[in-house]
Amino acid sequence: MNKNKFSFITCVTDQDVYQESLYYISQLKIPENLEVECISIDNPKSIAMAYNEAMAASDAKYKVYLHQDVFIINKGFIEDCINLFNSDSNIGMIGMVGAKAIPTSGIWKDSKHKYGKVFKNHSGFMKEIVYNDIEGLYNEVDILEGFIMITQYDIPWRNDVFNDLWFYDAAQSIEFKRAGYKAVIPNISIPWCIHDCGAENVDNRFEEYRKSFINTYYRDMYPLVSILIPTYNRPDYFKIALDSAINQTYKNIEVIIGDDSTNNETEELVKKHYLNKYPNITYYHNERNLGQFDNDLKLMDMCKGEYVNFLMDDDLFELTKIEKMMSYFINDIDREIALITSHRGIIDEKGNNKGLFGDTDSVFKTDTIIHGTELADFVIANNYNCIGEPTTVLFRKSMLIEPFGVFNDRKYECNVDQASWFNLLSQGKAIFIAEILSYFRIHDNQQLGSTKMKLLGAVDYIHEVLTANQKGFLQKNEEYLKALRNSQLYSESVMREYQPDEKDGYKNEYNQLQDIYKQLNEELKRTSNSEGISRKDLPLVSILIPAYNQTKYLKEALESAINQTYSNIEIIIGDDSTTNVVEEFIKPYLSQYSNITYFRNQREEMDYGLSNVIRLMAECKGEYINFLFHDDVFHITKIEKMMKFFTTRRDISLVTSHRQLIDEEGKFLPDNGATQRLFDKDTIIDGHQLSLFCLENLTNFIGEPSTVLFKRTLLDEGFGFINGHLYLNISDLSTWIALLKKGNAVYISESLSYFREHNSQNSKKNEIYLIGICNWKEIIDACYKMNIINTNMEYINLLSKWFKCFSGQLNELKFKYIKSHIRERLNLAFSDAINKIIEDKQYPHKCVICSNDVEKFVPYRLHVSESLAKYNIIGSDVENFSCPICGGHDRERHLVMYFNELKIWEKIYNRNILHIAPEDKIKELVKKHNPNNYIQGDLFPNKADIIRIDITSIQFEDETFDVIICNHVLEHIIDDLAAMKELYRVLKKGGIAILQTPYSPLLKDSFEDEKITKSEDRLKYFGQEDHVRIYGLDFFDRLKRAGFQLNIISNDEIFNDETCIEYGVNPREDLILATKM
Known part of the structure; x- marks a missing residue:
């Protein structure tokens, strides 16, 4: 091999292109004493064959295999390659782009770990392709792209x-990697070559x-995976x-x-x-029955794979x-990554698909x-194995720090899979693939639901919880306490289901559960006591119990409140009785529980408990309220589970459940x-x-008072009231509707309250029922007035439905005895309904904007937070927000009204207009008035006729525009003063700027806080997810500091109240007209 020789080898099908490639080669700097040759193979049958022929024909140590459409533009290319080869004799091949971690598709471009740089044309225009950064002199990769490959050793092409x-x-x-050489990509600042390849x-x-x-090189590219199948009969x-x-x-893969x-x-x-056909299968038959646990361990000992997946013999992949x-x-x-799991499907004995197992798609x-x-933490605290059984999970063997099925030195007897998942999760991350990749078979021969496995599973679960902190889990006290309580509830349910019998074989398992259950209760008691101070930081919840003349059900109701897992509660009992029976019953509880308050009403007249409810509401101190009627019952976790939503979301006004x-x-x-x-899920x-x-269904689906936890401050009136009117028989629903005007609801699919039906309930009394018929009509009327029912057609339909439903029921009653x-x-209600239906x-x-008559404008559906309502902001009319026909917003309608009255449209004709964040309805009208140049701009333009403009740095020259429209924009801008100055700069002298912006007349200084950056916090404090402040009266001073002179046009000077109501605009919003003199 001639170590002073470089050979450029090319397969040629287009001489013109190749000649251009040769030209670039001729421009390269050739080091002293180095020989260069160029070898071309014309119209080869195979690139690999041609390269082999050229390799055999050349004695050059350094060979450059390049496509004819590759043009080397780094004139120091030869010297740079030699220096890189000399830096490490193990470098066998250099390329310009490539990848490590070859995807399972075998296609290097699918890899997430691509490296290198090249100028490339594969879509009609040239651009620089830059992949991941390289640290050091070079990066070793698994595959190089073949448009240019430089070698210092000869390895035959396949x-x-x-x-x-x-x-x-x-x-x-x-092949180079097999020979012990590296394939590398150099760390370069500018690409060394152009690949003018065109479309691929x-x-x-x-x-x-x-x-x-893949079939040729899978062992070279991919780690070995062991699939372990324990089987039994x-x-x-x-x-x-x-x-x-x-x-x-x-x-x-290997299969054992x-x-x-x-x-x-x-x-x-x-x-x-199988054995003769598949060399990757290993089989053994135990000489004696080992049992599931030891058989699993033996499989783990035998496997050689870096990754392991069990496959139970009745499941499938x-x-x-x-x-x-x-x-x-x-x-x-x-x-x-320690483990990867997925959804798993259910199949029956015959292999029929029975849907998704474990409801994991909800998570x-x-x-x-x-x-x-x-x-x-999630799995342990909720006793919810969303990770799956052994068949579901592929895991990294090296991260399994204890034997399979062992957790914190204890061999599990039921939750064997979870024991191992927790060990793995203590070492790394998990990935959940949201598709079904394995199937869990349900059949009669399984032990899943057996008494023995339930008992052992409860023991395992308690051990998981009690020892979780040894692996770094459940470090937050609230999560640990939740896990303790859930394991307590689960083990209690198992013990209730099973009554030990000396004749059966499960007494040992039952005793084992009892023993560890005692440890659990001691730990729960200790943890609950230590949480005493911190739990007081939780919002106070008031449980209000109206009682009347009986204690038959009161004990169960009261104790379901006392035993709530949510600790910061007060319980107030309002006694409306005519006897002392409730008072005597309550006395022992008052001496035992400091958070229980009792009062006795002096009844003057029968009001079906209304006065009692009013007093309970007045006496309570809680931020959140849940009534508990004396004949109903709470689930022990009701308040805790409902409060979770209040403490994590600010848009909730009530939480209910099944x-x-x-x-x-x-x-x-x-x-x-x-x-x-x-709903089947929360x-x-x-x-x-x-x-x-x-x-629409004339039905209270939300629930009775015992069902619903609500936020007290959102209830403007008393329980059962809307706009000063009491809805006696549907007082609960009327309260929920009033609350839902202020926020959203949460529906929890779990049954968290128990509603008792018996004959002595007020709701079953004839008089209350008949009043309720009237109440339904009245609440339909009220909801129409409050814009909950949007259109007259909806309103008439609901009245018709009410009439049809209840008139039929009245016919069945003896009307003369009412x-x-x-x-x-009743007569008034039905007469009024008939008149409204036919009028x-x-x-x-x-x-x-659209000139249509409308029944009513559509209100804004985003609820104003409490923290925002106090500022009394002047801005949009949220009750008359949009036109139901054209969709025009109130602030657009108001602007059009001002433009009409003040003849601002005339200032637009043949003038230069700048419109920031252009509203569709306004821009249509502006175009109709024939401006000379109409520029529409937005920081994030979403239409072709809108250009990108950052109003803190406007790209136009000074004094370009006659009119600027910037409607409800400045509250979005962090550096608003810079924006104001830019708007002033590009406005012509004598020009006008419409700068409508919401502000609070109660604030002297604007409220802004650079720490409030999260969308949900901005929504809460500023009213919209992308607002950055609430302007105060200093807003006008800021405009003046930017240079503007202000002319505030009062709404009242132009429009009277009747006009504002007719056109659905806010009479408090004046026109902010800024000028440049």
Whole structure:
């Protein structure tokens, strides 16, 4: 080999292009005493074959294999290559771009770890391709792209397999690696060459060569995965499982079968059909039955794979399971991932698909990377194995720090899989793939639901919780306490279900559970006591119990409140009784619990408990309130689970849940129309939509007072009131509707309260029921006035539905026996409904933009937060926000009205106009007035006629524009003074700027805080996710500091109240007209 010789080798199909390539080669600097030759192979049958011929024909040590359309522009190319080779004798090949961590597709461009730089034309224009940064002199990769490959050693090209355009370069990269050499990409600041390749044509043979490439080199490219199949006396299911393993699209696998069967059926099956055909299968039959645990350990000891996936003999894999999971491990070059899991499907004995197992789609809707401790905390605290069974998970063997099935030195007997997942999660991250990649078979021979496994599972779960901190889990006290409580509830449910019998074989397991349960209770008591101070930092919740003349159910109700897992509660009992029975019953509780308050009302007249409810509301101190009627019951975790939503979301006004009907003895009753489960998972519901849903169905789906936890400060009036009117029989629904005007609702799918049905309830009394008929009509009227019901058509439809529903029911009653005052009230309600249904409605409003008469404008659906409402901001009219026909907003309509009255449109004709964040309706009108030059700008333009303008640095010259329209923009701008100065700069002398901006007349100085950056915080404090302040009266001073002279046009000087109501605009918003003199 001539070490002073460089050979440039090219396959040529276009002489003109090749001559250009040669020209660039001729311009290279050639070091002294170095010889250069150029070898061309015309119209070769195969690139790899041609390169082999040229390699054999040249004695040059350094060979450059390059495409004819590659032009080397680094004139020091030869010397740079020699210096790089001399820096490390193990470098065999240099390329310009390539990748490490080859994806399971075998296509290097699919890798997340690409490196290098090149000027490339593959889409009609030249651009610089720059991949990941390189540190040091070079970066070693697995595959180089073949448009240029420089070598200092001769390794034969694989023309025996790759005799076309595809994968010859990838194959050569791996051949160098097989020979012990590196393939590298230099660290360069400017690309060394141009690849003028044009569009890439992929023909039908590409896929053929891709598969050949993977089949030839999978052991070189991909880590070994061990699929471990423990089996026991199930040859039929086992065969299906084994077939799903050996047919995996990921090739580098070994399959090890541990046969614990008591017969030879599985052994005969494997030896006859598999061992001779598949060299990657290892099989052994235990001499004696080891049991599941020890059989698993033996499999782990035998496997050689870097990654391991168990496959239970009655489950099966999707054929792409290992490939899809390994694609994440292969890209994990920092070795951060410990395990990968996915959704798993359910199949029955015959293999029929029965849907998704474990409801994991409610947690993982997309592929998700999650920190190990975070996932472990979630699984342990909620007793929810969303990770899956052994079949589901592929894990990194080196991160399993204890034997499979052992957690914190204890061998698990039921939760074997979780024991190992927690060990792995203590070492690294997890990935959840949001598709079904394995199937869990449900059949009669499983032990899943057996008494023994439930007892052992409860023992394992308590041990998980009690020892979790040893692995760094449950470090937050609230998470640990939640886990303790959930494990307590679960173990109690298991113990209640199982009553020990000396005759059965589970007494030892039951005693084992009792022993560890005692430890759990001691730890729970200790932790709860130590949490005493910190729990007081939680918001106070008031549980209000109206009581009346009986204690039959009161004990169960009261104790369900006392035993709530949420600790910061007060319980107030309002006694409306005519006897002392409740007072005597309560006395022992008052002496035992400091957070219980009791009062006795002096009743003057029968009001169905209204006065009692009013007093309870007045006496309580809680930020949140939940009534508990004396005959209902709370789930022990009700307040805790509901408060979780209040403490994490600011847009919630009430939280409800499914409520379970019970009878007088506490037995479950089936759901009725009102109590049917609305959702199968916890759901945030738009407040307006939920109110409408109840009205449209004349049904309180939200629940009775015992069901709902609500935020006290959002209730402007007393319980059951809207606009000063009491809705006696639907006081709960009227309260919920009032609250839902201020925020959204949460529906928890779990049953967190129990509603008792019995004959002595007020709601079953005839008088209350008849008043309720009137209440439904009245609340429909009120909701129409409050814009909950938007249109007259909706309103009439609801009245018609009410009329049809209740008139039929009244016909079944003996109308003449109804008390006169109720009969009169019913007559008025039905007469009014008939009149409104048949009347010809005249629309009272008009849209100035589309000129249509409208029944009413549509209110703004985003609720104003409490922290914002106090500022009394002058801005949009949220009750008359948009036109139902054209969609024009109130601030657009108001601007048009000002422009019409002040003849501002005349200033637009043949003038230069700058419109920032242009509103669709305004821009249409501006164009109609024929401006000379109409510039529309936005920081993030979303239409072709809008250009990008940053108003803190406007790209136009001084005094360019006659009119500037900047409507509700400045509250979005961090450096607003710079924006004001720029607007002033580009405005002509004598020009005008319309600078409408919301502000608070109650603030002297604007409220802004640079620490408030999160969208949810900006929504809460500034009113919109992208607002950065609330302007005060200093807003006008800021405009003057920028140079503007101000002319504030008062709305009242031009429009009267009737006009503002007719056109749906805010009479408090004046026109901010700025001028430049």
